[in-house]
Structures are given as structure tokens and as C-alpha cells.
Amino acid sequence: MSANDQLPKSDSALWLIYYTIEHVEHAQYWQSCLADLTVQSQLIEAEKINNKFLKLHPDLALMVDEDGLWLTANGMKMQPAWQDEVPRLKRANPKNELIARACQIKPQLHSAVKIIDATAGLGHDSLLMASLGAEVILLERHPILFALLESAKKQAERHDYLANIAQRISIIxxxxxxxxxEIVQDQADVIYLDPMFPARDHNQKSEKKQAQVKKQMQLLHLLLPEDGEMDLGDALLDLAKSKVKRVIVKRPKHATFLDEQTPDHQWQGDAIRFDAYFQN
Ligand SMILES: C[S@@+](CC[C@H](N)C(=O)[O-])C[C@H]1O[C@@H](n2cnc3c(N)ncnc32)[C@H](O)[C@@H]1O
Known part of the structure; x- marks a missing residue:
């Protein structure tokens, strides 16, 4: 069965949380966090949670183990896995990272650049920006993704390399x-947008790449609505522009402009680009 065989869960759906007995307290903790987010869930104790178990329980669900909260479906499991980003973060340098140039993240600045990442997702872009020295507020509207991000931040706070970086990250x-x-003018230096993108955009070159979507992305797509009803974030652009002097939009390299607005400047990478909108 492919990840695309399943439909996204409705807002009122009951989420199963699998756990093994040694993680019962963590499972109860996440169940109560989800209840605060108005997500109904049911704890299901399993003797062992391994690949075989996940294959036998293919429906979209959650799982708790020593690494925190996971999303599971179709025999796969995923979490934001910020620890896996560490080698990438260690290689990153503000001078050669397009995102740092676009968002003006400069280590020598006396005070950190304040960035609102208005489309947090798995938080990977924000993690990179925070590792380069920015202070980042992540906004995520999907309760399950928000819970996965909270779990990732908790793991990061206990990680030798990520602990300092996590201090510069807030998740809302x-x-x-x-x-x-609601925010006041210039509350942040930059608003960063990376909204979902329709799978079949005529300007998008890499049909082939779409077929190679990573496991993480396959499961992420199960959480979010199908193309037809997908909110592509167009409305966020004018709002962001009305609040800060610099709005940065991440797009696939050949994608159309967000809200069909021509940017003031662009930084082009191999597969993606950053479009910048400046206000005086
Ligand atoms: C493409 S993902 C972002 C990926 C992210 N840049 C990363 O590095 O992992 C887009 C995310 O933005 C969230 N999102 C879209 N519109 C939003 C909105 N109006 N408010 C909050 N979150 C939003 C979606 O739920 C989704 O998780």
C-alpha cells in the first residue's frame, strides 16, 4: 500500500497512540497535550512496537517511545528528527547559506535577527536559521504537527549540540x-513563509523528484488536505508585508510566485529559491 492510499484524518477524528508499558507516562503526557489542543486520542498498549507491528497497524496514528512522539502510517514512522539535521547544521555557514543571506542572519550582529516562521512544518528551516544565530518563532496550525514539533524541541533540549540552538526557538x-x-508593526525583523505547494504545478520541473518524496514528506502529506482544498498561503503574503520590512518566501525553483506577486529580489539555489519582498 502506498502512503497516498490513505486520506487525511478529519479534525474530529480519534487518534490512537501506541506505546509499550515502559513509556506509559510519556504516552499519558502526550495524550493530555493533545487534549489541550482539542485532539481526542486513545492510548493503546502494545507488547512490542517494531516494523512488523507498524505494518500490521497501517492506519494513520501516533506512537510514543524513548525518542518522543512519532507519526505512523503504512508501516512507516516519522518525526521531525532534528538530531538527524546535526551534520547539515555543522556544515552550515551564514556566508554560504542562501537562507541566511535572504533573512540577513549575520553572526556578528549585536542582537539576534528575530524571525517569525509562519509555516513551521517540521521546523527544519527554522532549526537551520536558529543554528546560524537567529531567534525564531515557529507558527504551526496543525495540532499533530505542533505536537511533533514540541516533542522535537524537548529532544533537542537534551541533545549536546542542539540544546543551545533550541533556546532560540519558540513554537506556537x-x-x-x-x-x-495581532502582532505590532516590526515585532520581528523577518517573516519567513514556506507554504505547502501543489503537487502538480505546471511551472514545476521536477515531476521525477515528486516521485522520490522522502518518507517524512509522504507521512506529512497524509496529515494535510489534498491539493484541491490546500491553502497555498497566498493570503499570508500581504499580511506579512504589512507587519515587517522583509518577507522571505521559499519556493521550489520553478514554482509560480506566491500570490502571483513579483518579488523585489531572489536568491536561486539548485532546487529551491528564496523570493524577497521589502517594504520601506
Ligand atoms: C511546506 S511545510 C513547511 C516546511 C518547513 N519550512 C520545514 O522546514 O520543515 C508548510 C507548513 O505550514 C503550515 N501552515 C500553512 N499555512 C499556515 C498558517 N496559515 N498558519 C500556520 N501554519 C500554517 C502547514 O500546516 C505545514 O505544516
């Missing part, structure tokens, strides 16, 4: 359209 469960309406 809210729709950015609401959050950005």
Missing part, C-alpha cells in the same frame, strides 16, 4: 493569519 500553535494580524 496558531493560524498565522490570526497571529500576524
Amino acid at each position: 500553535h496558531q493560524d498565522s493569519a490570526h497571529y500576524l494580524t
Whole structure:
């Protein structure tokens, strides 16, 4: 069965949380966090959670183990896995990272650049920006993704290399359209947007690459609505522009402009680009 065989869960769906007895307290902790996010869940104790178990329980669900909270489906499991990003973070340098140039993250600045990442997802871009020295507020509206991010941050706080970086990261469960309406002018230096992108964009070259979507992305797509009803984030651009002097939008290299607005500047990478919108 492919990851695409399943439909996203509705907002009112009951989430099963699998755990083994030694992690019962963690499982109860996550169940109560999810209840605070108005997500109903049921704890299911398993004798052993291994590949065989995951294959026998292919429906979209959650799982708790010593590494925190996981999303599971179709025999796979995924989490933001910030620890796997460490080699990439160690190689990163503000001078050669396009994201650092686009967001003006400079280590020699006296005070850290304040960035609102209004489309957090798995938090990988924010983790990179924080590792380069920025202070980042992540906004994620999907409760399950938010819980996975919270779990990733907790893991990071206990990790030798990531602990300092995690201190510069805050995560908020809210729709950015609401959050950005409420903030005052220039509360942040930069608003960063990386909204979901339709799978079949005519301007997008890499049909082949779509077929190679990583496991993480396959499971992520199960959480989010199908293309037809997908909110592509167009409305966030004008709102963001009304609040800060610099808005950066990440796009696949050949994608259309967000909200069809021509950017003031672009940084082109191999597969992606950053579009910048400046306000005086
Ligand atoms: C493509 S992913 C972002 C990936 C992210 N840049 C990363 O590095 O992992 C887009 C995410 O933005 C979230 N999102 C989209 N619109 C949003 C909004 N208005 N408010 C909050 N989150 C939003 C979606 O739920 C999804 O998780």
C-alpha cells in the first residue's frame, strides 16, 4: 500500500497512540497535550512496537517511545528528527547559506535577527536559521504537527549540540493569519513563509523528484488536505508585508510566485529559491 492510499484524518477524528508499558507516562503526557489542543486520542498498549507491528497497524496514528512522539502510517514512522539535521547544521555557514543571506542572519550582529516562521512544518528551516544565530518563532496550525514539533524541541533540549540552538526557538500553535494580524508593526525583523505547494504545478520541473518524496514528506502529506482544498498561503503574503520590512518566501525553483506577486529580489539555489519582498 502506498502512503497516498490513505486520506487525511478529519479534525474530529480519534487518534490512537501506541506505546509499550515502559513509556506509559510519556504516552499519558502526550495524550493530555493533545487534549489541550482539542485532539481526542486513545492510548493503546502494545507488547512490542517494531516494523512488523507498524505494518500490521497501517492506519494513520501516533506512537510514543524513548525518542518522543512519532507519526505512523503504512508501516512507516516519522518525526521531525532534528538530531538527524546535526551534520547539515555543522556544515552550515551564514556566508554560504542562501537562507541566511535572504533573512540577513549575520553572526556578528549585536542582537539576534528575530524571525517569525509562519509555516513551521517540521521546523527544519527554522532549526537551520536558529543554528546560524537567529531567534525564531515557529507558527504551526496543525495540532499533530505542533505536537511533533514540541516533542522535537524537548529532544533537542537534551541533545549536546542542539540544546543551545533550541533556546532560540519558540513554537506556537496558531493560524498565522490570526497571529500576524495581532502582532505590532516590526515585532520581528523577518517573516519567513514556506507554504505547502501543489503537487502538480505546471511551472514545476521536477515531476521525477515528486516521485522520490522522502518518507517524512509522504507521512506529512497524509496529515494535510489534498491539493484541491490546500491553502497555498497566498493570503499570508500581504499580511506579512504589512507587519515587517522583509518577507522571505521559499519556493521550489520553478514554482509560480506566491500570490502571483513579483518579488523585489531572489536568491536561486539548485532546487529551491528564496523570493524577497521589502517594504520601506
Ligand atoms: C511546506 S511545510 C513547511 C516546511 C518547513 N519550512 C520545514 O522546514 O520543515 C508548510 C507548513 O505550514 C503550515 N501552515 C500553512 N499555512 C499556515 C498558517 N496559515 N498558519 C500556520 N501554519 C500554517 C502547514 O500546516 C505545514 O505544516
